Amino acid sequence: MVETRDKRVSYYLLLLPALVIYLSVIIFPIGLSGVLSFTRWRNFVLTGFVGFDNYLVILRDPEFHRALWNNVQIMLTSVFGQIPLGVLLAYLLFRKLVRGTRFFEMVIFLPITISAVVVALLWNRIFSPVGLYTNMVRVLTGNPDYVVRIFENQDWAMVPILVVLLWMHTSLYMVMFLANMQRIPSSTIEAAKLDGAGEFTILTRVVVPSLANVLFISSIFAISGSFKSFDLVFAMTGGGPVNYTSVMSIYLYRHTFTFNNFGYGSAVSVIMVVISVGLITLTRWIYGRVQKKYD
Amino acid sequence: MKPMNQNMSRGWRLFAYVFLFAFTAITLFPLIWMLYSSFKLQGEIMLYPLGWPRNPTVKNYHDAWRMGNMGVAAINSVIYTGFGTFFTVFFSLAAGFSLTKFGYSSSRVYFGVFTLGLLITVNAVITPLFIMQTRIGLYDTRIGVIIPYIAFGLPMAVLLACSYIRGIPDSLVEAAVIDGATYVQVFFRIIVVVASPVMATIAVLTFLRNWNEFILVFILTSGESMRSLPVAINSFAGRLNVNYGMQFAALVIGTIPMIVFYIGAHNLLISGFGEGALKE
Structure with a gap:
């Protein structure tokens, strides 16, 4: 029985390094932030338990509503912008409708490697008065005084950020969908073509249904990813002007690390996790319903 | 049936080229602009934001x-x-x-x-x-x-x-x-x-x-x-x-x-x- 004891010991020897680090950096802090969310802090010192007060204040704060709405805009752009665009790009490459598909794939995927901070600052320059976009518009419209004003508009301030998000992440979905399209048997496509199906029919009736599972998974990633967005927004606008472009992670950052209110910040992060898990559960439920309908 | 199908697929090919070239341009132009602008000094950037560097410098x-x-x-x-x-x-x-x-x-x-x-x-x-x-x-x-x-x-x-x-x-x-x-x-x-x-x-x-x-x-x-x-x-x-x-x-x-x-x-x-x- 020495062999089984050696086996058990080896099992934990191999598993524990990963497990211990993972539990102590990710799982334990999540529990801790649940506890902290019921506390109040002043000058880095815990001053007492306040029950649900933090939550009540957050949920009534118009600044939080603004941040939440901006996160929703990011989420909608990811799910209904990046994913459909990714499907279309992948399909054009998959069907080899152009020459040099490898070239297009490589170039379009390139932004994925560039840090969000660099991307943010680059696009700030592009939209600035001496920027690429601004001056191209000036040349095209003949108006030498054109400047980008959309940041200052309360309702549309998020648009430049959403455009940059499309620029950055669409190719990720393209690559994921392309890898999955390449697993569709070519005989399936050929059969559809023999039946007289055009490209649009092949795309909507053959390719997209066979991607259902991957589309579902990428929506989940898009939803959970949209709550992550900190670096891009932080480097691009810092949430401003006023709080027009604030998102929940920036709201969290401001309250935790500028006002040093760790309890309040923890409550924000708990709310973020709850919303994210809720949305993912909802997506899963919708997907289950859709699947049942087609089976 | 056949000619219509061919026309349709020609349309798709054209669309594919236009769409992919547009996406490629939007991806590459900002990066190329960033690269050559980094060799221009402040004054030149203000005066000619789109222009190629006239006196390239690594300053x-x-x-x-x-x-x-x-x-x-x-x-x-x-x-x-x-x-x-x-x-x-x-x-x-x-x-x-x-x-x-x-x-x-x-x-x-x-x-x-x-x-x-x-x-x-x-x-x-x-x-x-x-x-x-x-x-x-x-x-x-x-x-x-x-x-x-x-x-x-x-x-x-x-x-x-x-x-x-x-x-x-x-x-x-x-x-x-x-x-x-x-x-x-x-x-x-x-x-x-x-x-x-x-x-x-x-x-x-x-x-x-x-x-x-x-x-x-x-x-x-x-x-x-x-x-x-x-x-x-x-x-x-x-x-x-x-x-x-x-x-x-x-x-x-x-x-x-x-x-x-x-x-x-x-x-x-x-x-x-x-x-x-x-x-x-």
């Missing part, structure tokens, strides 16, 4: 490198990314072996706990992590950055490692054990060798994530000597800097290493991201 690079402390930041980036990636790969592979080839029922639970991490963002833990690190003295240290780097790399890495190692025949492990090898020996002599393709994939994906990481270094360090490249670039080229030439140079400094990395590893990256989606 911006010299100034940005020195004033932005880019050298220190680059070294820190290498340290954080290097150690973070190495340990994520090593630990995830060991965990992947133990969770798939030992046949213990607890493995399913641990595997579930790891996959849960895919949905957890840094925001959710940054406040308690900051408090914990200030209490145990890891705040503003390199180790205090590297450990979270390892942890946040693990969920995806363990998932990829498990799905690859599961495909290795059990007989390979059993034969070695019957020959008298311990499980730890089996890991170092067999698994590490056989699983090298998935190690490469994990390494490339983790490297990319770590190199571009921002918020952990930004929150968990305060000293300028601890900054990584993204944090240094943000504070140097951020919204308060008005010297555009230097900003462009700083941005190019941040981009070049990744372009080089991309040229070397794009096949692994593309297959890695593709696989990530297949393996759920």
Whole structure:
């Protein structure tokens, strides 16, 4: 029985390094932030338990509503912008409708490697008065005084950020969908073509249904990813002007690390996790319903 | 029937070319503009924002490198990314072996706990992590950055490692054990060798994530000597800097290493991201 004891010991020897680090950096802090969310802090010192007060204040704060709405805009752009665009790009490459598909794939995927901070600052320059976009518009419209004003508009301030998000992440979905399209048997496509199906029919009736599972998974990633967005927004606008472009992670950052209110910040992060898990559960439920309908 | 079909597919081809060229242009033009603008001085940028540099100069690079402390930041980036990636790969592979080839029922639970991490963002833990690190003295240290780097790399890495190692025949492990090898020996002599393709994939994906990481270094360090490249670039080229030439140079400094990395590893990256989606 020495062999089984050696086996058990080896099992934990191999598993524990990963497990211990993972539990102590990710799982334990999540529990801790649940506890902290019921506390109040002043000058880095815990001053007492306040029950649900933090939550009540957050949920009534118009600044939080603004941040939440901006996160929703990011989420909608990811799910209904990046994913459909990714499907279309992948399909054009998959069907080899152009020459040099490898070239297009490589170039379009390139932004994925560039840090969000660099991307943010680059696009700030592009939209600035001496920027690429601004001056191209000036040349095209003949108006030498054109400047980008959309940041200052309360309702549309998020648009430049959403455009940059499309620029950055669409190719990720393209690559994921392309890898999955390449697993569709070519005989399936050929059969559809023999039946007289055009490209649009092949795309909507053959390719997209066979991607259902991957589309579902990428929506989940898009939803959970949209709550992550900190670096891009932080480097691009810092949430401003006023709080027009604030998102929940920036709201969290401001309250935790500028006002040093760790309890309040923890409550924000708990709310973020709850919303994210809720949305993912909802997506899963919708997907289950859709699947049942087609089976 | 046939001619109509051909017309339609010609239309699709045209659309494909226009669409893909447009996307390529939108991807490349900003980067090309950034690159050549970095060789222009402030005055020229203000006067001719779109023009090619008339008197190309590397002064911006010299100034940005020195004033932005880019050298220190680059070294820190290498340290954080290097150690973070190495340990994520090593630990995830060991965990992947133990969770798939030992046949213990607890493995399913641990595997579930790891996959849960895919949905957890840094925001959710940054406040308690900051408090914990200030209490145990890891705040503003390199180790205090590297450990979270390892942890946040693990969920995806363990998932990829498990799905690859599961495909290795059990007989390979059993034969070695019957020959008298311990499980730890089996890991170092067999698994590490056989699983090298998935190690490469994990390494490339983790490297990319770590190199571009921002918020952990930004929150968990305060000293300028601890900054990584993204944090240094943000504070140097951020919204308060008005010297555009230097900003462009700083941005190019941040981009070049990744372009080089991309040229070397794009096949692994593309297959890695593709696989990530297949393996759920």
